[in-house]
Amino acid sequence: xxxxxQQLINGISVGSIYALIALGYTMVYGIIKLINFAHxxxxxxxxxxxxxxxxxLANAGFSPVVVLVLSLVISMTxxxxxxxxIERLAYKPLRKSTRIAxxxxxxxxxxxxxxxxxxxxxxxxxxxxxxxxxxxxxLFGTSIQVESNQVMILLTTIILMVILQYIxxxxxxxxxxxxxxxDVEAARLMGINxxxxxxxxxxxxxxxxxxxxxxxxxxYNSVDPLMxxxxxxxxxxxxxxxxxGSIPGALVxxxxxxxxxxxxxxxxxxxxxxxxAFAVLILILIFKPSGLFGKNVREKV
Amino acid sequence: MKKLNKNFWVxxxxxxxxxxxxxxxxxxxxxxxxxxxxxxxxxxxxxLAVSLNLITGITGQFSIGHAGFMSVGAYTSAILTLxxxxxxxxxxxxGGLLAAVFGVLIGMPTLRLNGDYLAIATLxxxxxIRIIMLNTEYVGGASGLSGIPAKTTWxxxxxxxxxTVVVINNFIGSTHGRACIAIRENEIAAEAMGINTTRYKxxxxxIGALFAGMAGGLSAHTFYVITPGSFNFLKSFEIIVMVxxxxxxxxxxxxxxxxxxxxxxxxxxxxxxWRMIIYSIVLILMMIFRPSGLLGKTKxxxxxxxxxxxxxxxxxxxxxxx
Numbered sequence: 001x002x003x004x005x006q007q008l009i010n011g012i013s014v015g016s017i018y019a020l021i022a023l024g025y026t027m028v029y030g031i032i033k034l035i036n037f038a039h040x041x042x043x044x045x046x047x048x049x050x051x052x053x054x055x056x057l058a059n060a061g062f063s064p065v066v067v068l069v070l071s072l073v074i075s076m077t078x079x080x081x082x083x084x085x086i087e088r089l090a091y092k093p094l095r096k097s098t099r100i101a102x103x104x105x106x107x108x109x110x111x112x113x114x115x116x117x118x119x120x121x122x123x124x125x126x127x128x129x130x131x132x133x134x135x136x137x138x139l140f141g142t143s144i145q146v147e148s149n150q151v152m153i154l155l156t157t158i159i160l161m162v163i164l165q166y167i168x169x170x171x172x173x174x175x176x177x178x179x180x181x182x183d184v185e186a187a188r189l190m191g192i193n194x195x196x197x198x199x200x201x202x203x204x205x206x207x208x209x210x211x212x213x214x215x216x217x218x219x220y221n222s223v224d225p226l227m228x229x230x231x232x233x234x235x236x237x238x239x240x241x242x243x244x245g246s247i248p249g250a251l252v253x254x255x256x257x258x259x260x261x262x263x264x265x266x267x268x269x270x271x272x273x274x275x276x277a278f279a280v281l282i283l284i285l286i287f288k289p290s291g292l293f294g295k296n297v298r299e300k301v
Numbered sequence: 302m303k304k305l306n307k308n309f310w311v312x313x314x315x316x317x318x319x320x321x322x323x324x325x326x327x328x329x330x331x332x333x334x335x336x337x338x339x340x341x342x343x344x345x346x347x348x349l350a351v352s353l354n355l356i357t358g359i360t361g362q363f364s365i366g367h368a369g370f371m372s373v374g375a376y377t378s379a380i381l382t383l384x385x386x387x388x389x390x391x392x393x394x395x396g397g398l399l400a401a402v403f404g405v406l407i408g409m410p411t412l413r414l415n416g417d418y419l420a421i422a423t424l425x426x427x428x429x430i431r432i433i434m435l436n437t438e439y440v441g442g443a444s445g446l447s448g449i450p451a452k453t454t455w456x457x458x459x460x461x462x463x464x465t466v467v468v469i470n471n472f473i474g475s476t477h478g479r480a481c482i483a484i485r486e487n488e489i490a491a492e493a494m495g496i497n498t499t500r501y502k503x504x505x506x507x508i509g510a511l512f513a514g515m516a517g518g519l520s521a522h523t524f525y526v527i528t529p530g531s532f533n534f535l536k537s538f539e540i541i542v543m544v545x546x547x548x549x550x551x552x553x554x555x556x557x558x559x560x561x562x563x564x565x566x567x568x569x570x571x572x573x574x575w576r577m578i579i580y581s582i583v584l585i586l587m588m589i590f591r592p593s594g595l596l597g598k599t600k601x602x603x604x605x606x607x608x609x610x611x612x613x614x615x616x617x618x619x620x621x622x623x
Contacts (some may be wrong), residue, residue, distance in 0.1 A: 035417055093589045099416070100363065101592035104545050107538050108584030115577035233424075233534075240421060275432035278425035285422045286410050 006144050007266045008259060013150040013219065015258020016157040020212035021235030022242070022250035023164065024205025030181040030245035031201050033099065037106040038086060039209055040232015041113035042079055044225060046210025047128075047217045048121065050075040054129050054214075064132045071131070072156070075214050076207035083206025084199045092195070110228075117225030125224040128217035153215050160211055161251060164204070168247060173200050181245065230274065234261075237281045243294025252292060313467075320459045327455055337455065341523045343563045344458040348465045348516035350543040350555040352509040355469050357541070358550035359478065360505040361485025363420040366407065366427030367513055367540045372532030373430060374400040374514025375521035376440055379449045382522070389452045393461070393518040400514020401507045403430075408506035412499055415488070424534055434529040445528030446521075453523040461519060465512045470552045472508065481505055485550075546587060548594030557595050 021043055028036045053071040062070070090109050094102045135148040168174040176197045179187040188194050216231065217223050238257045242249025260280060261273050269276075284291060323340065326332045332340075353367045378396030381387040387395070411422045435443055472478050480501050483491040492498050521527045539562065547558020565583065569576040 029417075033417070035421070090585055090589070094592070097588075097592045100357075100541075100545060100549065101588045103420075104542060105585050105588040107542070108581040108588065111577050111581035112585070115574075115581065119574050119578065233428075236421070237425075240418075271436050272432065275429050275436075278428045278432075281425045282410070282422050282429075285414055285418055285425075289414060289418055 002143050003266070004263075007262050009144065009146055009150065011259030011262035012255055013153045013258070014262055015238075015255035016153050017212045017216050017219070017231065017254075018235045018238045018258050019251045019254025020157060020160065020208045020215070021231060022239040022254045023247060024209045025236050025239040026242070026244050026246065026250040027177070027201050027205045029239070031177065031184075031198055032091070032095070034091065034102050034106060035236065036091075036205075037103070037232070038109035038113060039205065040228035040230075040235070041110050041117075042083060042086075042206045042228075043209040043213045043216070043231060043235075044117065044223070044228035045082060045113060045213070046075045046079040046206075047213030047223045047227070048117070048225075049078050049210065050214030051126065051128050051217055051223055054131050058129060058131070068131050068152070072211055072214050075210045079210030079213075080203040080207040083202040086206075087199055087202040092198075110232075114226055114228070121225055123225065125222045125227075128221045128223055130221070131218060149218060153219065156211065156215060160208060164208070164247065167204065173197065177201055234274075234277055237277050240281060240291055241284050243291025246291070246293040249291055249293035309467075309471075313463075316463055320456075323455065323459075338523065339563070339567050340455060341453060341458050342520075342567075343560055344462045345516045345520045345523070346540075346543060346559040346563050347462050347556050348512050348519070349540045350547065350559040351466055351469050351552055352512035352516070353540050354544045354550065354552060354555040355473065355481075356505050356509040358544055358555070359473055359485060360481040360502060361488075362502055362505065363416065364423040364506075364509075365420050365534060365537045365541065366423030366425075366430075367509070368532040368534065368536035369407075369423075369427030369430040370400040370403060370510040370513035371517035371520070371536070372434060372527075372529070373403050373510075374517030375527050375532070376434060376446070376517075377514070378518030379446050379521045379527060380440065382452070383446065383449060389457070389522065393515050393522070396518035397511045397515035400517065401511035403514075404507040404510025405503060407510075408503040412502055424537070427532075427534055427537055431529045431533055434532075441528075443529065445526060445530075447526045449521050449525050449527065451522060451525055453519050458519055458523075461515055465515070466552065466556070469508065469512065473552065477501065477504065542584060546584075546594055548596040551594070551596050554594050554596035561595065 021039065024039050024042070025036060028034060028039070050071045053074045054067055057067045057070055086109055090105050091102065094105055132148060132152065137146045137148070137151075138144070139146060166174075168177060176187070176192045177200065179190070179192055180194055180197045184194060187197075212231075213223075216227075234257060235254065238253035239250050240253070241257060242251070242253025257277060257280070261277060264270070264273050264276050288294075323332070327337060349367060349371060353364065356362050356364050356367075374393075374396035376396075377399045378392040381392040381395055382389060407423065407426050411419055411426075414422055434440055434445075440446060473481070480491070480496045481504075483494065483496055484498050484501055488498055517532075543558040543562045544555050545558070546561060547556065548554025565580060566576075569579055572579070
């Protein structure tokens with residue numbers, strides 16, 4: 001039982017990373033119906049920016065908490081701008097073309113980010129600096145252990161989620177985002193600047209992916225230019241699992257997927273982990289295609 | 302119909318002439334081994350692109366799992382020729398047939414899905430096949446199978462490619478092909494017109510998988526080694542890129558796309574650091590400036606070569622291609 005709970009805790013910390021990436025997928029898909037395959041690579045870029053700013057700030061002698069917060073903010077800002085740039089240069093000219101053309105472009109952008117990364121940074125993995133000392137806490141006198149890193153991950157995720165909820169629920173941009181995802185044309189008629197709203201969506205999604213990238217670096221201590229591919233796909237699975245377009249769905253989907261994966265690994269089937277993730281995806285798609293939190297959309301004739 | 306027949310026979314004659322020229326160049330040694338393996342690769346890619354075009358371009362079912370079918374065919378035929386001494390051609394055919402069975406299996410449950418959801422489900426299936434291969438010791442796990450006899454000759458490859466193109470192209474031109482196009486255009490309307498959409502989707506998946514499996518077998522017998530990693534979703538993307546770059550829904554386009562992408566890949570190999578960057582920029586620019594692909598909806602046609610397939614198909618580029 002204790003072992004199970006231990007794995008659950010580990011699963012939640014992996015799941016938070018998926019959830020943060022999945023939010024970007026789900027928001028972009030909700031608005032322009034595009035599976036943004038480049039999203040996983042924005043996560044990678046965010047991770048590298050986090051790595052370099054953390055190194056720089058640590059050398060400049062800041063305290064660990066400041067280093068963490070600042071490198072998160074720097075990484076999120078730059079990645080947010082990157083997200084806007086990608087949208088403007090690659091996706092905006094395709095707004096009116098077929099879905100498959102947009103999808104191919106997304107794949108192209110994904111390759112471009114990956115291999116520009118390989119060109120500049122080299123293909124080998126780099127170590128991520130230890131921003132904070134890792135401590136182990138023992139829970140309630142049992143053998144269940146929680147790492148300071150895991151606490152930090154969960155805290156960061158929760159804070160970002162609360163901020164996101166606030167933006168989506170109460171700000172003007174958030175209202176515009178909801179309106180555009182409901183009906184682009186009607187939103188345009190009501191005077192909403194659709195292009196700016198889409199840019200804002202990309203910025204927020206990319207910033208969240210960057211935060212996930214920094215957290216990922218801190219957890220696994222190793223980053224490389226091709227690391228975005230698998231987490232990107234898994235996060236997409238998480239988004240579909242929760243119901244694509246739904247923000248709470250992305251959170252639940254991410255946590256669920258992370259937990260299932262960790263439990264599978266702990267049972268000794270770690271090489272089947274990715275397979276199980278995809279099997280879960282297919283089962284969900286077959287039995288409840290709209291996902292756990294999705295609405296059923298009927299096709300109009 | 303008469304015109305189609307004339308086109309058909311001229312096409313065959315041109316293809317045979319091409320075969321003859323290449324055969325002479327190969328036997329006289331003007332073509333090096335490098336050229337030869339590139340030709341084989343182009344042939345395999347043509348088979349893959351043409352068969353995916355049937356599923357995605359014609360029937361409108363967006364699939365990102367084509368490499369999965371290819372891998373089933375490759376592993377099956379490689380095991381048959383390696384471990385059971387099955388002759389080459391039956392081995393390839395068996396690989397294709399097993400892949401076709403997978404086509405049915407994957408086609409059936411995913412019929413409830415469409416558009417992006419189907420795409421993601423097929424991607425999942427492709428990855429699951431890869432992970433199963435990765436974890437099966439019998440087929441070599443992560444290191445894959447090696448020492449596969451390199452039995453694919455230019456003649457064999459040419460024959461299989463020709464058969465693929467002819468069968469699929471004739472299927473597209475037939476009543477059944479028309480039904481598939483109707484499904485692509487508007488599934489609900491097609492259903493209302495009495496087309497059994499389920500049946501045709503499964504047929505498209507099965508035929509597509511059959512030829513992809515044979516292509517897999519041929520490629521396994523060209524390059525000695527197969528690993529699960531060579532059939533991942535990047536390979537599936539590559540096939541989609543061929544189909545889309547050539548022109549979704551056009552057999553000629555798929556062939557041109559396959560040749561174009563293979564040549565691009567091969568020649569960029571001299572600049573390894575820049576290869577994928579140039580490739581991805583070509584992809585993005587192509588989609589922005591010519592999203593209908595190199596040939597658009599062009600069909601094989603004499604005299605009027607280059608003329609778009611008129612009326613009925615013109616609306617397609619705007620509408621519901623997934």
